[in-house]
Amino acid sequence: MPSFGHGTVIPPSSTRGQFSSRLGFIISAAGCAVGIGNIWSFPALTAENGGAAFVLVYLVMSFTLAYPALVAELTIGRFSTSDPVTALERINPRPLWQKLGKLTGLAAMTTITLIYSFYSIVGGWFIGFSVIPVADGLGLKGFGESMGAFSTVFSLLFMLVFMLLTTLMVTRGVKEGIERWSSRLMPALFVLLLVLIAFGLTREGGMEGVKVYLLPDFSRLLDSKLLISALGQSFFSMSLGVGAMMVYGSYLNKNANIPTTAAHVAVLDSTVAFMAGLLVIPCMYAAMRQGITIYAPDGSLLNADALVFVVLPALFKQLGVAGQWVFFAFFVLMTIAALTSSIAMLETPVSFLVERGNLRRNTACWLVSTIAAVIAFAIIIHRDTLLSLTVKITTHYLMPLLCLATSIFCGWLMRQDRLLSEIRRGFPDVETHLFWTIWPWYIRIVCPALIFLLVLNSF
DSSP states (O other): OOBOSTTOBOOOGGGSOOOSSHHHHHHHHHHHHOSHIIIIIHHHHHHHTTTHHHHHHHHHHIIIIIHHHHHHHHHHHHHHTSOHHHHHHTSSOSHHHHHHHHHHHHHHHHHHHHHHHHHHHHHHHHHHHHHHHHHHHTTOHHHHHHHHTTOHHHHHHHHHHHHHHHHHHHTTOIIIIIIHHHHHHHHHHHHHHHHHHHHHHTSTTHHHHHHHHHSOOGGGTTOHHHHHHHHHHHHHTTTOSSSHHHHHHHTSOTTSOHHHHHHHHHHHHHHHHHHHHHHHHHHHHHHHHTTOOOBOTTSOBTTSTTIIIIIHHHHHHTTHHHHHHHHHHHHHHHHHHHHHHHHHHHHHHHHHHHHTSOOOHHHHHHHHHHHHHHHHHHHHHTHHHHHHHHHIIIIIIIHHHHHHHHHHIIIIISOHHHHHHHHHTTOTTGGGSHHHHHHHHIIIIIHHHHHHHHHHHHO
């Protein structure tokens, strides 16, 4: 039973929820990492930053930066067997570091709740857009026009639907809720991705997009904008810094090999991002063949933020009945991707309220979702100003700072013998392995330095 100093003892994992198997954890953690960022922002960033050159740099960054940080968060989480606030508060027994740890944990809870709020708005739009082809088929053209204009009424309605689905899944707990639904949603996501990729590759112009996506222009590899964009996308795509992976790690079986498990999660996350690009980039070039404008005369991507809401639906609508089915399948895919991440977003503050606030899980789930719904309501009412502001504050400023703080806590404030002891549980010969030769100094020096570059770039 791990102790964190000053006589405080964290309850053993047997008193908490736990994933039933390593596979269940990998699927759930990958679901946490796989979100609309993989399918929405990754293809847009790829299109803006040299195609295959960006993909190559992103994949390198994912395994040289994000993977070591993921191992750190999972290790802290499993060692503490507690919510992220408690884990960071007790990582070092000195009063100053305990206070800073608590503040960092609370900042992470606040940040992920804000992200859950605007994420639910976007997730609601995905649900609404998936209904458009059904409404069109029933002759309800007005619905599609209202949804396409992001009307306030429909935004509120589908935001609440999205939050309701997320909350109902999380109230079931770790095994019966998070693990069960992630194990259903992730295979569905892969199947839909494969079907839609086949569609994109068979469109006129699709193979031109494949060449842009797979054949890198090596002269772009050292482009500063490309490097910073790839660095940020690789780190944020795995949901690091806001406590989600830490709380998932606290539910991980003590006998699991953390470095190997983290590698599987990183591979799944990167695979989905790669597949998303293989879907969206060919569809973009197919859309250009249909006369839809994608790039401005200066080569910049038009409607980058609205790519999946404007450009792709315009392509689908030109393809008749088959296009309507693809329209529906694409936004169901986006909804699934959003749900697999929103489950983890809700679980993170819920774990804190259950363990530190002594609330029942159902009460905690509905309380957090209610607070997030009120915030989302305010964002929708003032969408033109608050939506972009909330996204910018959380993802451009708070997340990089929290990522930096977490890496410092793991690399500099947590005793190395505790890190080694925890990793050794599922990896007995780790001290003789190349991983332990590199990882300890890498998480102390390299990761904080690279994340600091992100922080500078954010400001």
